[in-house]
Amino acid sequence: MTRWLIGRTAQAAITFLVAAVLMFFLMRLTPGDPLARLMGDRPMTSEEVATLRGLYGLDQPLPSQFTRFVAGLAQGDLGTSIEYRTPVTTLIRQRLPASLLLGGTVLLLNFTLGVWLGALQAVRLGKPLDRWLSTISLAGFAVPSFWLGLILAWLVGIKWQLLPALGMIDPLLPASAGLGARSLDIARHLILPAFTLSVVSIAATMRYQRTAMIDALREPYVRTARAKGLSERRVIWRHAWRTSLFPVITLFGLWLPIVVTGSVFVEHVFNWPGLGSLTAKAISGRDYPVIMGASLLAASLVVGGGWLTDVAYAALDPRTRRAQ
Amino acid sequence: MLTLVGLVLIAIAAPMLLPDPLAQPDILQGVNQPPGAKHWFGTDQLSRDVLSRVVTGARISLTIAFLAVAVSVTLGAMVGLVAGYWGGWVDAVLMRIVDGALAIPRLFVLLLVVAAWESLPLLVFILLLGTTGWFGTSRLIRGEVLRLKQEPYVRAAEALGAHRIRIVLRHLLPNTAGPLLVAATLGVGNVVLLEAGLSFLGVGVRPPTPTWGGMILDSQEILFVAPWTSIFPGLAIVITVLAVNLFGDALREAVDPRHA
Numbered sequence: 186m187t188r189w190l191i192g193r194t195a196q197a198a199i200t201f202l203v204a205a206v207l208m209f210f211l212m213r214l215t216p217g218d219p220l221a222r223l224m225g226d227r228p229m230t231s232e233e234v235a236t237l238r239g240l241y242g243l244d245q246p247l248p249s250q251f252t253r254f255v256a257g258l259a260q261g262d263l264g265t266s267i268e269y270r271t272p273v274t275t276l277i278r279q280r281l282p283a284s285l286l287l288g289g290t291v292l293l294l295n296f297t298l299g300v301w302l303g304a305l306q307a308v309r310l311g312k313p314l315d316r317w318l319s320t321i322s323l324a325g326f327a328v329p330s331f332w333l334g335l336i337l338a339w340l341v342g343i344k345w346q347l348l349p350a351l352g353m354i355d356p357l358l359p360a361s362a363g364l365g366a367r368s369l370d371i372a373r374h375l376i377l378p379a380f381t382l383s384v385v386s387i388a389a390t391m392r393y394q395r396t397a398m399i400d401a402l403r404e405p406y407v408r409t410a411r412a413k414g415l416s417e418r419r420v421i422w423r424h425a426w427r428t429s430l431f432p433v434i435t436l437f438g439l440w441l442p443i444v445v446t447g448s449v450f451v452e453h454v455f456n457w458p459g460l461g462s463l464t465a466k467a468i469s470g471r472d473y474p475v476i477m478g479a480s481l482l483a484a485s486l487v488v489g490g491g492w493l494t495d496v497a498y499a500a501l502d503p504r505t506r507r508a509q
Numbered sequence: 510m511l512t513l514v515g516l517v518l519i520a521i522a523a524p525m526l527l528p529d530p531l532a533q534p535d536i537l538q539g540v541n542q543p544p545g546a547k548h549w550f551g552t553d554q555l556s557r558d559v560l561s562r563v564v565t566g567a568r569i570s571l572t573i574a575f576l577a578v579a580v581s582v583t584l585g586a587m588v589g590l591v592a593g594y595w596g597g598w599v600d601a602v603l604m605r606i607v608d609g610a611l612a613i614p615r616l617f618v619l620l621l622v623v624a625a626w627e628s629l630p631l632l633v634f635i636l637l638l639g640t641t642g643w644f645g646t647s648r649l650i651r652g653e654v655l656r657l658k659q660e661p662y663v664r665a666a667e668a669l670g671a672h673r674i675r676i677v678l679r680h681l682l683p684n685t686a687g688p689l690l691v692a693a694t695l696g697v698g699n700v701v702l703l704e705a706g707l708s709f710l711g712v713g714v715r716p717p718t719p720t721w722g723g724m725i726l727d728s729q730e731i732l733f734v735a736p737w738t739s740i741f742p743g744l745a746i747v748i749t750v751l752a753v754n755l756f757g758d759a760l761r762e763a764v765d766p767r768h769a
Contacts (some may be wrong), residue, residue: 199605199608199609200605200608200609200612201609201612202609203605203606203608203609203610203612204609204610204612204613206609207606207609207610207613207618208613208618208621211618211621211622212621212622323751323754323755323758324747324751326698326750326751326754327698327702327746327747327748327749327750327751327754328743328746328747329702329705329706329709329722329725329743329746329747331706331709331725332705332709332725332739332742332743332746333743335725335728335729335732335739335743336736336739336740336743339732339733339736339739343733442614445614446614446615446616446617449616449710450706450709450710453710464620465710468620468624468710468711468712469710469711471624473624476617476620476621476624477621479617480613480617480618480620480621483613483614483617484612484613484614484617487611487612487613487614488612491612
């Protein structure tokens with residue numbers, strides 16, 4: 186197990202490094218100037234431009250820029266935001282809690298509701314319920330998250346005035362409000378973005394669980410359980426469903442990129458103060474260090490998620506380790 | 510399938526029958542008109558006809574998607590065939606790069622590149638979408654090739670002294686056509702969503718060219734007075750991607766009985 190673990194960890198580290206190198210070259214090989222944004226704000230003398238270039242290390246040849254980038258990365262330094270004039274790492278730290286709250290809620294919804302619905306589909310295989318849920322989950326794949334978010338914000342938030350459609354905290358909330366009132370306020374703000382992000386990501390969980398459950402229902406031990414005369418309910422939920430949950434672990438690695446990407450749009454539309462909206466704003470402001478930092482974070486999440494999935498799987502099923 | 514053919518036909522034929530999507534016929538009176546007999550889908554803040562913009566958008570979105578997928582499938586097939594058949598260090602290096610590239614969600618790869626362009630020529634945008642979409646396909650094809658390599662007919666061709674390139678092109682490539690076709694179909698749906706997303710963020714296709722994502726971006730400010738400017742392009746995206754994905758699913762079941 187230890188050897189396997191070391192190997193898998195090294196693989197993850199290499200993958201991340203390759204990703205970081207790719208990102209660096211992607212950014213530097215484009216014809217645009219990372220400082221174009223700053224120079225667009227006001228006319229600058231060539232001396233000012235030169236100072237700025239020196240500050241961001243853009244006056245140096247590509248190889249030394251690259252060394253600088255890798256050295257910074259190793260020290261956890263992602264550069265300074267052009268827009269906010271603060272270190273990117275500080276920005277990420279400020280924005281992280283909101284994103285974790287949203288992502289965590291979606292994770293919870295996906296892996297409870299999604300798993301349950303997928304299993305239900307397998308039980309009713311081919312019946313109208315299964316076909317309806319299949320269509321709905323496919324539609325979830327097809328809906329652009331930003332559009333769904335906008336429509337919901339308009340209908341639920343503005344037209345019907347049911348829920349707040351923007352931000353995370355009501356600015357009119359009195360400063361004296363207690364913890365309960367504050368939590369309730371955040372929870373109300375959370376509903377629409379969490380729902381939108383769930384709709385576009387739950388399809389993956391449902392489809393995966395459906396397949397796993399169909400396989401599980403065909404297993405001999407399910408037949409045995411039925412032959413023993415157990416109630417159908419017990420056969421389905423205790424015998425088949427519990428084993429079908431196992432492959433769903435793998436899904437986590439697939440699910441992460443969908444949610445990371447989706448959160449850029451959903452947070453942007455609902456003005457949720459997380460990393461996604463930070464990225465979306467950085468795009469329109471051409472705030473390169475921030476886009477870079479967000480991409481690095483996304484890549485580390487994907488690599489880390491894949492690693493975690495494999496390790497969890499190997500810990501639970503020794504056969505995986507031996508097969509490597 | 511029928512929906513898809515219908516969509517393509519509409520995209521090709523309708524611009525001839527509908528008003529000019531760029532024309533601003535009545536900027537004083539005809540702004541933000543609700544759907545009616547004259548404008549079936551209403552008009553936007555510049556009095557442009559939403560229906561003809563949605564239809565022209567279909568033309569642009571589908572063209573971008575088909576061309577980008579053609580690029581990415583070609584690249585994916587090439588890399589997959591080479592990595593799978595050559596094996597050894599060629600395979601190791603290519604697959605490490607693919608791993609690294611797959612670790613960055615595609616949206617971020619594109620953002621890193623696209624945000625730098627002041628004005629993005631359509632052709633460059635298509636090429637960028639194409640060159641960032643082949644990583645998964647190459648993985649898939651490599652797996653197929655690893656399996657096919659052991660087949661007797663490949664062994665026989667090798668024994669007869671056929672050149673490697675001939676084996677790859679004549680024997681391996683035709684046999685990977687099925688999975689490749691499925692990957693291409695599902696890729697089209699992906700690119701339509703991705704292009705819409707980038708255009709919505711303002712870094713995809715630039716105005717005034719009508720695209721679905723761009724229309725939704727424009728409608729953001731007038732959503733409360735003219736929701737139809739947002740609803741129709743969004744529905745167009747959903748219907749297109751759903752049709753493509755359903756077709757891809759059916760195709761997968763036809764091509765690969767294991768998935769049925």
